[in-house]
C-alpha cells in the first residue's frame with residue numbers, strides 16, 4: 001500500500017530514526033533533516049582520534065628516541081609517554097592507553113599491537129621512511145592511520161650511501177682498525193677509484209635520486225633501475241633508466257634504494273649474483289631484507305662480489321657471529337642512514353606535525369594507508385564530504401534493517417573531467433554514513449573500503465558528465481540502495497530501491513531528493 005511520502009516519512013512509532021523533511025537546507029549547522037537515533041553517534045571527523053573523552057588530552061606513546069623539537073610539539077597537544085626499549089609484551093600492554101604511537105625502524109608494530117589497543121589507537125607515526133616494520137593490513141583493518149616522515153631524512157640517507165661507497169672503495173674502516181691495532185699496511189689497503197665507474201642505483205626514488213646526483217659529481221657513470229620512476233626525471237640529471245638485468249650485469253657498483261616489499265625481498269639472491277660482473281661492489285642503505293644475506297656471503301667468498309658496505313640487516317641488530325658482518329671485505333654501520341642531527345630534528349618535527357594533525361581529524365599529507373588529499377582539494381570538497389556522509393546516513397536509515405544493504409550505487413554528476421575529481425574521500429564518507437548507524441564499527445578514510453567489503457556491501461560508482469562550468473566540483477551526489485526493504489514503503493515488506501540525492505548551494509549541502517521505488521510504485525519528495 002503506497003502512501004504519500006510526507007505521511008510515511010513522519011513515522012514516530014519507528015524505533016529508529018525519527019526523521020522529517022523540509023525545504024530548508026539539508027545540512028547546515030541547524031539541519032532541516034534531523035536524524036535522531038540511539039545508534040546515531042553524531043558526525044565524527046573522518047580521521048578523528050581523540051577518543052579518550054571530549055575534554056581529555058590524547059596520549060601519545062613515543063617508543064623510540066625522537067628529536068626534542070618533535071617532543072615539544074607533541075607536548076603542546078597531548079600527554080606524551082616516552083618509553084623506549086619496550087618488549088613486544090610491554091608495548092601491547094601500554095598501547096591500550098594510547099591514541100597514537102610513534103616509532104622508528106626498531107619497533108615492530110604487529111597485528112597484536114593493533115588488537116591489544118582495543119580500537120583506541122588511531123594513528124601510528126613512523127618517524128622515517130620505511131614502513132616495513134608496521135603491519136599495514138592490520139592497521140587498515142583496525143581503522144588506524146599510518147603516517148610517515150618521508151622527506152626529512154632523504155639527504156642524510158643519500159649522504160650515508162655515498163660515505164659507504166667511498167669508504168668501501170678505499171678500505172677506510174679496515175685501514176682504520178689496522179692502524180689502531182698498531183699496524184701500518186699501505187699495500188694491503190690499496191683501493192679502487194670511483195671516477196669513470198658505472199654505478200647502478202636500484203630504486204630511483206628520493207634517496208636514489210640524491211645518491212645518483214652526488215655520484216655524478218664524483219665522475220661516475222650512473223644508471224638506474226626503477227619500474228615506476230619517470231624516465232624524464234632520470235634524464236634530467238643525466239641518468240639512464242635500464243632493466244633490472246642490465247643494471248646488475250653492467251655495474252661496477254650497485255647501490256640499493258628500493259623499499260622492502262614482498263617483491264623486493266631477497267631480490268639480490270644466488271641467481272642474480274651470478275649475473276653480476278666479477279668484482280662488483282654493493283652498497284645497501286635500504287633494508288637488509290632486499291639481499292639474501294647467505295647468498296651475499298657466498299658471492300663474496302666466490303669473488304663475484306669484491307666488497308659490500310651495509311647499513312641495514314635482515315635482523316637488527318645482526319647476530320654477533322654473523323658471517324656477513326664479520327667478513328673482512330664487508331663494511332658495516334648500525335642503521336645510521338637517517339642518523340644526522342639535522343635529519344633527526346627534521347624527522348621529529350615532520351612526524352609530530354603529521355600525528356597531531358591526524359589526532360585533530362585532519363587528513364594527513366603523508367598518510368601511508370589512506371588516500372592523500374591535497375589541502376586545496378580538501379577545502380573545495382569540504383561541503384560535499386559532509387553531504388556524502390549525511391546521504392549515506394539518511395539512505396541507510398530509510399532501510400528496514402541495515403543487514404539487507406548489499407548493493408549501493410553512487411552517482412556523481414559533474415561538469416569536470418573524471419580525472420579532475422577524486423571521489424575516494426566522498427566514497428569513504430558515504431560508506432561511513434551507511435555503516436556507522438547500523439554497527440559498532442568506527443569507519444574512517446582508512447578502513448572504509450575494507451569495512452564495506454567485510455560486510456559484503458558492494459559500492460559501485462558512476463559518473464555523469466554534465467555540460468556547463470566545471471567551477472564547482474559536483475552538481476549532485478546520488479546514493480541508491482538496491483534490493484532492500486524500506487521501513488516507509490508499506491506495511492507489507494517489499495523489496496525495492498531507495499534513492500537519496502543532494503547538492504551544495506552557496507557552500508551549504510542540501511537534500512534535494514528522496515525516492516522510494518517499490519514493486520513498480522514510487523514515492524518521492526524533492
Ligand SMILES: NC(=O)C1=CN([C@@H]2O[C@H](COP(=O)(O)OP(=O)(O)OC[C@H]3O[C@@H](n4cnc5c(N)ncnc54)[C@H](O)[C@@H]3O)[C@@H](O)[C@H]2O)C=CC1
Nearest residue numbers: 129130157203204205206207226228258259285286337338
Ligand atoms: N638506512 C636508513 O637509515 C634509511 C633507509 N631508507 C630506506 O630507503 C628506502 C627508499 O627511501 P626513499 O628513496 O625515501 O623512498 P621512495 O619511495 O622515494 O623511493 C623508493 C623507490 O623504489 C622504487 N621501487 C619500488 N619497487 C622497486 C623495485 N622492485 N625495483 C626498483 N625500484 C623499486 C619506487 O618506485 C621508488 O621510486 C626506504 O624504503 C627505506 O627502506 C630510507 C631512509 C633512511
Ligand SMILES: O=C(O)C(=O)COP(=O)(O)O
Nearest residue numbers: 104105127128129130338
Ligand atoms: O627512514 C627510514 O626508512 C630508516 O631506515 C631510518 O630508520 P631510523 O628511523 O633511523 O630507525
